[in-house]
Amino acid sequence: MNVPKQFKFILVGLCLLAVASIVYKTNLLSKNKDSFGADESYLITYRYFFKTDTAKTFIKTYLPKNNPHQQISGQKSVMPNTVHFSTSADGPNIKGNWICEAQNTYESVSYSFLFKGKGQVFGLPENFKPHPEGIETYLSATENIQVFASPIDTLAKSLREGIDSDKGTIQSLFNYVHAIPSAPIITLTDAVSALERNEASCNGKSRLFVALARNLGYPARIKGGIILTESNKRTSHAWAELFVNGVWVPFDALNGHFAYLPANYLELHEGDAFLIAHSPGIQFDYSYEIRKQESLPLLNEEAKEVEKVTAFSLWGLVRNKSISKKNLFLLLMLPLGGLVVALLRNIVGIRTFGVFLPVLIAFSLLETGFTVGLALFLFLILFVGLISRPFDSMGLLHTPKLVISLTLMVLVMTLGNYFGVSFGITWLSSLTLFPTIILTISAERFSKLIVEDGFQKATGTLLQTLLAVGVCFLLFSIKGLDAILILFPELLLLVITASMVLGRYIGLRWTELLRFQPLLNSKFA
Amino acid sequence: MLRNIFRVNNPKGVIGLNRRNIEFIYPHNQRKHYTLADDKVKSKMILHENNIACARTYAIIDRISQIKSKWSELQNQQSLVIKPARGCGGEGIKILKKGEDGQWQSSGRNITDNQIFQHITSIISGLFSMASNDVCLIEECIVPHSFFAEIYDEGVPDFRIITLKGKPLMAMLRMPTSKSDGKANLHQKGVGIGVNMKYGTLTQVFDGKNYSNHHPDNTARVNGKKIPYWFTMVQLAKKTAKAFPLEYLGIDLVIDKVKGPQIMEVNVRPGLGIQLVNKCGLQSTLS
Known part of the structure; x- marks a missing residue:
């Protein structure tokens, strides 16, 4: 490659700058690595309001623990001087206790913590090993889990009938309980009444599921916690766990999670218990304040040294909510995707609709999903081709004609969105503003290209654009790339240097090797 | 190692789009002058001002x-x-x-x-x-010289001469065919016929895939056929190249029955297919 001198100077300078900064930051980060790798992160605040009694007033609730599914940090308890806070073990769970000495006063206390969670998928073997001794409590009946009541017994046996594997049996129990209509029932629903009323909330369903499982000899228990979504809420949640080959496997028969625990499930306690207990007869109110936090998988934000890294990264922008993580990622990926397209165009030699359009299309596909997005894209392009036909023959000017096809396209897409939402067809309703615009522009570009280059060449360009889109999509799908780009924005300097080198590339493109093959093949000469 | 991957056996000095852009177009043609070639009215004004033969x-x-x-x-x-x-x-x-x-x-x-x-x-x-x-x-409507009809008598054929700094590098004759709908472009099923610049004769016929010695719609041998007015055309191309502030040009000419060679139009981004037609790379014509 033929590169002038001052050019080399800039290249080497930029490279050194970028590499030095990256090495420094990586070094700091590697000392404070966050090995947990959370999928989601939330800031949760319990808030309790109460009027104290004449005697000591107490409030008790379960506090979360660290486990392979969740990491809890930054616990903070805020309360007036008259309130005393302590924690205590309650079997396998931890309880927080607030005790207030003051009499007949209105008090408020809060407890907040940062939750990082990751989704867990469990594979179930066809048949389970016999359970070990010492966990018989998970097989016995309780007041609300009537394992041996005759309706439970009959149902359990009939659900197992004809199924010869443990996994199949569990699936059959799960499907039955999942199919029970769900209803927000506030009063206590035990296993038998959930069955008899044929409607239940999370509590009723998990009790019934546990009862059925225990009846057939599978150790099972109730889990309690909160489903985290950006909101202020008062509802807690319950699901079930089965002991399979030494592991407690989660099942949520209300939301249909079979052997799967989503990342936003906050686990608080095991056992069939109420989340909050307080002195009887007092005025009491509460709420859970849940705020979603943007998180980076690589970043252990508690460590002091990490701040030195984040100070020279773009993470601050996300934390201050100046820009959403997704939009920032989009922005940063634009140059990288552009470089990939430039490589494809100048070295491989494919033709694409512009440089950044393939990058943007790939982004829209991230939102719609690859196959659905691609199908929609092709449909739209065919559609524009078809509807612009009659307008072509009317001899309209180019620009107004484009406006017509764009308008029709937007109408069709919004119509699709409407049907998607009203009939619950997710792939139809996946078209948000951004993909709509990008797909529309690309379709327009294609119809323009047909006019300029003819149908055959335009189709060739379209297919090659889709190839570039595929490559960009693969690039975007690399896990953790967003974190790397946000933490190391100096990588963009390397994009510039790479583009400078590529910009001086005078070799034949790969497609030209094919085109000029008769002249390159020496025996032909 | 990187060099080995990109090294291609290229004995004939074929240039690709990358090299064309970096070494031929950018240093020789300023973007602000493109319009002189892209706009037929502007190019004709320049041709008329310099008394260059054209319609x-x-x-x-x-x-x-x-x-x-x-x-x-x-x-x-x-x-x-x-x-x-x-x-x-x-x-x-x-x-x-x-x-x-x-x-x-x-x-x-x-x-x-x-x-x-x-x-x-x-x-x-x-x-x-x-x-x-x-x-x-x-x-004015140009009436093509009978020379063109001897090869194929429909559509609009023309000569293309590539010039760099006023020096003609390579030339070809573009001919329509029965499949090309009157157009002479190679990618629209027209054929290109190589030109021996030294002797002013035609060489092989290239249809985009294969070479032959005659036009696909005519069995008469073309290879070796003398081009009328060839050296006048070369002079005309040189004069045209001087008249434009653009140094790398694809100049299109036709021969009128009565008036002889005429300039049709000039191109700032001439295609590279001419190398295939002449079985010769543009790089090798520079020395």
Whole structure:
């Protein structure tokens, strides 16, 4: 490659700058690595309001623990001087206790913590090993889990009938309980009444599921916690766990999670218990304040040294909510995707609709999903081709004609969105503003290209654009790339240097090797 | 190692788009001058100013209000060509000839003044040039020399000469075929015929895939055929190259039956297929 001198100077300078900064930051980060790798992160605040009694007033609730599914940090308890806070073990769970000495006063206390969670998928073997001794409590009946009541017994046996594997049996129990209509029932629903009323909330369903499982000899228990979504809420949640080959496997028969625990499930306690207990007869109110936090998988934000890294990264922008993580990622990926397209165009030699359009299309596909997005894209392009036909023959000017096809396209897409939402067809309703615009522009570009280059060449360009889109999509799908780009924005300097080198590339493109093959093949000469 | 991956056996000095852009177009053609070649009206002005042989310009219409008066001045002509200054792919070009009854005809059919006005209006509105407006050029209709008909007698054939800093590097003759719908472009199924610049003779015929010694629609041997006026054409190309502030050009010429070689148009981004036609890379013509 033929590169002038001052050019080399800039290249080497930029490279050194970028590499030095990256090495420094990586070094700091590697000392404070966050090995947990959370999928989601939330800031949760319990808030309790109460009027104290004449005697000591107490409030008790379960506090979360660290486990392979969740990491809890930054616990903070805020309360007036008259309130005393302590924690205590309650079997396998931890309880927080607030005790207030003051009499007949209105008090408020809060407890907040940062939750990082990751989704867990469990594979179930066809048949389970016999359970070990010492966990018989998970097989016995309780007041609300009537394992041996005759309706439970009959149902359990009939659900197992004809199924010869443990996994199949569990699936059959799960499907039955999942199919029970769900209803927000506030009063206590035990296993038998959930069955008899044929409607239940999370509590009723998990009790019934546990009862059925225990009846057939599978150790099972109730889990309690909160489903985290950006909101202020008062509802807690319950699901079930089965002991399979030494592991407690989660099942949520209300939301249909079979052997799967989503990342936003906050686990608080095991056992069939109420989340909050307080002195009887007092005025009491509460709420859970849940705020979603943007998180980076690589970043252990508690460590002091990490701040030195984040100070020279773009993470601050996300934390201050100046820009959403997704939009920032989009922005940063634009140059990288552009470089990939430039490589494809100048070295491989494919033709694409512009440089950044393939990058943007790939982004829209991230939102719609690859196959659905691609199908929609092709449909739209065919559609524009078809509807612009009659307008072509009317001899309209180019620009107004484009406006017509764009308008029709937007109408069709919004119509699709409407049907998607009203009939619950997710792939139809996946078209948000951004993909709509990008797909529309690309379709327009294609119809323009047909006019300029003819149908055959335009189709060739379209297919090659889709190839570039595929490559960009693969690039975007690399896990953790967003974190790397946000933490190391100096990588963009390397994009510039790479583009400078590529910009001086005078070799034949790969497609030209094919085109000029008769002249390159020496025996032909 | 990187070098080895990209190293290609290239004994004939074939250049690709990357090298064409970096070594031929960017250093030799300034972008601000592109319009002199891209706009047919502007290029014709330069050709006329320098007394370079080309089709006579009958009229230039850039406003709809001028159409009627300018058209009435042209009624003495027996034939003419109407084209958009910035049209692409040969679209919007109409050849008009007077019939025996004195009525204008297009492709053998009578055409009314209103139809002609409508066509000129479309050109000015930019219908053929992907823009919001354009200029309409009306010029003399060139009658191709019998030399072209001896090879293939339909459509619009032309010579292309590539020049760098006024020096002709390579040339070819582009011919329509029965499959190319009157067009002479290689990628529209036309054929390219190589030119031996030293002797002024034609060489092999290339149809985009294979080489032969005759036009696909004519069994007569073309290879070795003498080109009339060849050295006049080379001189004309050199003169044209000097007249433009662009140093790397693809110059298109035709030979008129009566007037001899004429410049048709100039291109700032001439294609690279000419290398295949001549079985020779452009790089090797530089030394």
